[in-house]
Amino acid sequence: MSAAEASFARRAAEVRERIALSDVVSRHVVLNDRGHHKVGLCPFHNERTPSFTVSDGRRRFYCFGCNAHGDVIEFVSQIERIPLREALAELEIDAGISPAPAGRPRRARPAPPPPPEPPVDDAAARAGRVDRARDIWAASQPISGTTAERYLRRRGIVCPLPPTLRYCPRLAFHDRGRTQGTWDAMVAAIQDVRGRVVGVHRTYLDAGGYKARGLDRAKKMLGLVRGGAIRLTPAAETIAISEGIETGLSVLTARPDLAVWAAGSLVNIHGRGKGQGRPHPSPPADRPKLCLPSTIPDMDGPGIRLPEICRRVLILADNDSRDPLVYEALIARAAARFKAEGREVLVAWPPRGMDFNDLLADEPARASAPPSTSLPTLEDAT
Numbered sequence: 001m002s003a004a005e006a007s008f009a010r011r012a013a014e015v016r017e018r019i020a021l022s023d024v025v026s027r028h029v030v031l032n033d034r035g036h037h038k039v040g041l042c043p044f045h046n047e048r049t050p051s052f053t054v055s056d057g058r059r060r061f062y063c064f065g066c067n068a069h070g071d072v073i074e075f076v077s078q079i080e081r082i083p084l085r086e087a088l089a090e091l092e093i094d095a096g097i098s099p100a101p102a103g104r105p106r107r108a109r110p111a112p113p114p115p116p117e118p119p120v121d122d123a124a125a126r127a128g129r130v131d132r133a134r135d136i137w138a139a140s141q142p143i144s145g146t147t148a149e150r151y152l153r154r155r156g157i158v159c160p161l162p163p164t165l166r167y168c169p170r171l172a173f174h175d176r177g178r179t180q181g182t183w184d185a186m187v188a189a190i191q192d193v194r195g196r197v198v199g200v201h202r203t204y205l206d207a208g209g210y211k212a213r214g215l216d217r218a219k220k221m222l223g224l225v226r227g228g229a230i231r232l233t234p235a236a237e238t239i240a241i242s243e244g245i246e247t248g249l250s251v252l253t254a255r256p257d258l259a260v261w262a263a264g265s266l267v268n269i270h271g272r273g274k275g276q277g278r279p280h281p282s283p284p285a286d287r288p289k290l291c292l293p294s295t296i297p298d299m300d301g302p303g304i305r306l307p308e309i310c311r312r313v314l315i316l317a318d319n320d321s322r323d324p325l326v327y328e329a330l331i332a333r334a335a336a337r338f339k340a341e342g343r344e345v346l347v348a349w350p351p352r353g354m355d356f357n358d359l360l361a362d363e364p365a366r367a368s369a370p371p372s373t374s375l376p377t378l379e380d381a382t
Helices: 003-018 021-025 072-080 084-094 122-139 147-154 245-254 324-340 356-361 363-368
Strands: 032-034 037-040 052-055 060-063 165-175 178-191 197-205 219-223 238-242 259-262 312-316 344-348
Touching: 003 072, 003 084, 021 037, 021 052, 021 060, 021 072, 072 084, 122 165, 122 178, 122 197, 122 219, 147 165, 147 178, 147 197, 165 197, 238 245, 245 259, 245 312, 245 356, 312 324, 324 344
Parallel strands: 238 259, 238 312, 312 344
Antiparallel strands: 032 037, 037 052, 052 060, 165 178, 178 197, 197 219
């Protein structure tokens, strides 16, 4: 270690000792106590459910959503987008270790975040979301002959469509507290492990059967999403699980003998993890200390719940992630979670750069795909 590195390490240790991490983070994030740590909405990515944790005891922060992590110096460096040495110097001034340079104004601190809204009855809020989702489901009609069916057929999906998919004309699109208009929509029932409709997945469409343009997100979910599933077939001893509806239907088109359920999101497949994973072997330049997601599942924070009849799980992975190593770690966590539940697990991968709907539509790619990346056979899952 060079003299400069040794000096930086000594100064950094003194700053960590004098300044509580939560005091610095709370200038940017509303934190709430959760036992031995604090939680809040991550300042480094958009989210609605808090996944950002701060531990004053360990003097570390970590986000389970985007894997941002570090100490108080790294937090200031990342949040203010300044070098680590400049962040350290600012914190030394805050801690009274060093005086502010003469004639140089102090860096302006951001205004503290607004206080959280008064808490609501979580049970009542959940029940309200479920009621709204069931109202949308009840107002929807069979999918046959509709814009929603046209949307799926255009993607090469020719299998019979299940009754868990419906069509709703002129469905309002709400976002950030305002209505942005009405569109046709494919509506999918999200069912809990007992088969009750507890939510809906909506894909907003234009009149031609394409995803609606001009919306922040053409796909949205409502209700008790975590733990639920879009059942594209009845349950079976072997269930293939996809992230999206289109991926699941693509596999069902090629393999009508498989039972296929869609989770609606990747997080609903892999569930919550414990701790953080190994350092990323090729992190982005602006996040040199990025770690991969943990592959160890937190069984108290699961995702999709499967019925007891299911003894084997076939995870239908996508292979078009911008960061394959992060995605592979999350799929490994999902596999570990299902194994911990006592189920056999197999992961099916399409060719690199594709998902199974891409593979279904690309006949040359499908013909040339090696067995390890082709659409799965039932023998693979047994």
